[in-house]
Amino acid sequence: MKLGKHFKEAGLNRSGLNRGLKQGLTLAILIFIFCVNMYPAGAADSEVSGENLTSSEGGIFDRFITYIKALFGGEEELQDPEEVSEAKAAEMQQSAASEGAVLKIATPNVIKSASFIGDSNLGVFTHLSNPPLMKMDSEGHLAGQLAESYEVSENNTCWTFYLRDDLYWSDGEPVTPEDIEFSIRYYGKETPWASWINDTLESSAVSEANNSVTFKFNKPYTRINLEFATYNILPAHVWETVENPMEYTNSGPYVGCGPYYLKLIDLNAGKLVFEKNPYWKGKVPEAETVEVHYYSNVDVATLALKNGEADTYYKYAGSYPYSGIEQLEETGDFEFLEKTDIGLIFLAPNLEKAPFSDLKFREALAYAINYEEIVRLETLGYGEVPNRGFVPPAMENFKETEKLEYDPEKARELLEEAGYSDSNGDGILEGKDGENIEIEILIRPDYARTGELLKEYFENVSLGADLRTADSDTWMTLKDNYEYDLTVTRSTPWGMLMHASWGSGYFDSRRSGQGVMHNLDDPEFLQLCDNILATTDSSELQDYAYELQDYYAENLPAIPLYWNTVLTPYNRHFEGWYTDPLYGIYNLDNFVNVRKTEA
């Protein structure tokens, strides 16, 4: 009985061993077959792609990926080029041609609502279908777009715009001066951000004879040509029946008069589709369709570009992420447009509060900051140390003022001269009230790294510093209530141009708005703003612009942290791109000029 049991156990063990051996062998064979299959897959792929890759260069991960690709329907990639049939070649050519007819743009500017007037990102993209009257050229000069020319009265109150006579809406109707008059009045009446039109526009008149529209304002308004580079023109015959345009949502199509009209807003697919305007009489664009694909995650947008799913990248008032440039360059498919941004990142002191109201203290702060380091870390070499004059060189009427300088020793001296000393020896300077200076740096998460660096720099010159991080919304509330000492913020290109231009709109204490600091009430500055607003004379404007930059340099109402370059990648198969300081590559000229090249 015992013997029998032993035999049984031995038998069991043997069968267990056999089973294990069989499983091991099967696994080994499977791995062998897998490897054998995988090797030619990788090799074939490298041949087809024309890359001179040896097996060791490919790496096991890439080889695995190639194999899986082949397994899931990527067979054509594994075929010998000679084996591709004529029919297949024709099909591929056709597919390439149809692909060429679509220009795809990847963007992180997400469209949240199919509201043509209510969604601000959509407003930027529809410059293509409903172009504004004016545009900005690559040098930053204003030029006519729908308007052929314009003139302004001597007292700067009366503006006449002469329309091009070859403009047609996508439904075949001609674009008339009434459309322009309607659009401008419509925005003034229906949208809160253009309510200034309602308050300022005294009268308007159209002239069919010379195809013009005249706007008369109740006070000199010298920046109308710039303002009108941002308002999309609407067809009166369509929009006059829309009662509440802010609440009007429709996925399209929308009638437009540009080279393309907006055919579809598909929020669930995450794309805008623009199709050629059949009545467009200007230069014929090459692409049949322009698609704007938006991504909630900027990394995914950059990956899409790298993967060839988009031909270019666009971010309003922003650059392609600097960290992704090298990766994209490695693909060999992209080139970059570089443009010095007219917006910038700056440090805004609370001018209503001591010691920040003290110019000497601000001077010391300016010397305490290591600009080179910030530029290196934040822009990865695509930026430069700014001047004290705030305004970046890409802006019209830029004046070369003194460069900001990192000199902690000088900062300490200045602080001492101004009466900030460490009398109790605790390592932190005291203010004029005898209390330790503890600077609260209010930052939004976007500027976390800059905030950390600033904290370090200020501590280095014996100033106490603390970071207070807030979401954008809370930041706005705190900023508007002057509940901050220092804050890091940015100016968009439009922000630099708004109000009396050259960034003045951020500081003028008489203004309020989402990103506006409204903290400078110096009569000298306010007078300068008013002077700019009251003149259209270009030489006078230049003088005032210089004065303003000198004022910034002397008074440091804000300390610029870095000027940066806006980089826009585009597929090298398309040529003819240009970029303007206001909207970057998203301008009408690009869409009619860009052509696909051979290889």
Add this chain to the structure above:
Amino acid sequence: MQGITRKVIRYSASFMLITIINFTLPRLMPGDPVKNLIGEDVYVSEDVMEELRTELGLNRPLHEQFTSFLLDLLHLDLGYSYHLHAPVAEILLDRMGWTLLFVGVSVLIGALLGSLLGALTGWKPERKMSRFTGFAFVMFSCTPPYFLALLSLYLFSFKLGLFPSKGFYDAPEIGSVMHHLFLPVCVMSVFSASRNFLVMRGSVIQEKKQLYALYARAKGLHNTGILFRHVIKNASLPVITLLALDFGFLFSGALFTEIIFSLNGMGTLIYDAIMGKDYPLLQGAFLVIALTALFANMLADLLYALIDPRVRRPV
């Protein structure tokens, strides 16, 4: 009967409390919805801001706003979204449909897969395969869903080119929807399955030591029979609780996955509403989530009673 009345009272009280919190919480948050409504770098005079406040009813005293909110709620009117320019109910219905499809399927797959594998590995934890599955699911449960989403997107979408990287579809067709949702559903399912797996596995390991399992074995019942006819029934109670909790997650917790796959779902809707202080949308969304969670809990209560007779016994 008394038990049902107690439950009805309990759920009604919860609902009332939720409604009050719904209304007050967004208003306690710092920030001004009107300022958020205006775009960046736009100058707006104080008069226009006041006009907007009046138009949106934000200048009225809180108690008046609350009364109006309750009255609207009674008429099933959830208000109007300032930012998305559409009635809240309409927006929610649209987004909920997509979210139900994408997260609902994931929760179901996750529940089935997790429970089944959890039960099997719990029943025979000493097997190599059980250990491996356990290790894999522990790893998945420890990985944040957004990382899993990014990884799968990078691998399957960008490296292998098998799946699209964004949106619910390219063209609104069923094939395109399935193709687009495959990856997000897989990621969410794996994450959901890993949680259910761990709970179920632990539960089965505990239950199989109980006397009733031994009794079933003594009766001569086969292993599979004991597991599926007796043990799984008792072991599934914690999983039901987890599922009920997941229903709240159904509408809001998929935020990161939605962001990575650029999906126009409830997660991003709520996030944007919080960022923009879109009170009506926030109230509407929270209300829907709260009602779903309440409903799921109610369902869990009922299921408990069905599965476990002890719950039905009067206390």
